[in-house]
Amino acid sequence: MVGAMKTKFDKYWGECNLLMAIAAILDPRCKMTVIEYCFPKMYSKEEAREKIKKVKDALYELYDEYVADMYSDTSTQSEQIIDNTDRRSGVKVASGWSEFIQHVKSAQTSKPQQSELSNYLEEGCHICEDMSTPFDALEWWRTSALKYRILSKMARDILAIPVSTVASEATFSAGGRVIDAYRASLNADTVQTLICGGDWCRSLHGVKRKNKSEKKPLEIMLPIP
Incomplete structure (x- = not known):
């Protein structure tokens, strides 16, 4: 029984859950500080260092995908606006508005030197003054959307994922499950x-489910003559 419980425990906690770690980092109250604080308590020193690097690499890799998607969408939208403007004007020469849109397009497709993610992580953690009021991380990202245009979209997609929980006695139960x-x-x-x-x-067929509250009948062992 202990061996089976240990196997399940290692299955859930032995490996680092990247999605849960990234979601914790995207909580402005935690950021990378929560990972750097908790991992050394959960793993050995060397293993904690490797897992922290793994989480950080996955975080930046995911952010780069959102950046690439954002700038590709911006480029496509700019081209559509230019085409529609020229089509409405009926002229083939670039108008003043289309030239401005072209300038905006070139400015937006050039990536900034420092990413929003780096700026977010370098800033201090958000400290709630009123601890009695529940903190809404999604609301914080909504109000910070102008400052973190790309990162706020990434945070919204990740933090909106519902988390499923299971009771500890069900997790380590050796009995059968429906699913x-x-x-x-x-x-x-x-x-x-x-x-x-x-x-x-x-x-x-008249078969009844076993009720855990029902007591088993008392069994009396009689000696064989």
Whole structure:
């Protein structure tokens, strides 16, 4: 039993969950400080250093994807605006507005020397003055969207992912489950159909579910004569 519990514990906590780590960093109250504080408590010194680097590399790699996507969209939109402007004017010569849009396009497609992510991480953590009021990280990013145009979109996509939880006794239970690793890909309708079908079959054949509250009958061992 202890061996099975240890295996499950290592499965959930032995590996670093990159998504959870990045979500914690995108909480302005935590940033990289929470990773640098917690990982040495969870892993050995060398392992903590490697995992911190792994999280930081994944964070910047993900941010670079958002940057590339943002600038490609900006370039496409600028070209569409120029085409529509020239089409409405009916002339092939570049107008003053199209020249301005072209200037904006070249300015926006040139990446800044320091990224929004670097600026965000270099700033101090956000400290809540009123600890009794719940902090809304998504609201903080909404109000900071002008300052962090790209990073706020990335934070919104990650922090909006719902987190699933499970009770500790269910996590380390050795009993059978309705949804196990082999049926985890079933959709909700299929799962509901299977559970209802099982209940109907038990009812049809008079089979009752085991009730944990029911006490087992007392067994008396009699000596064999």
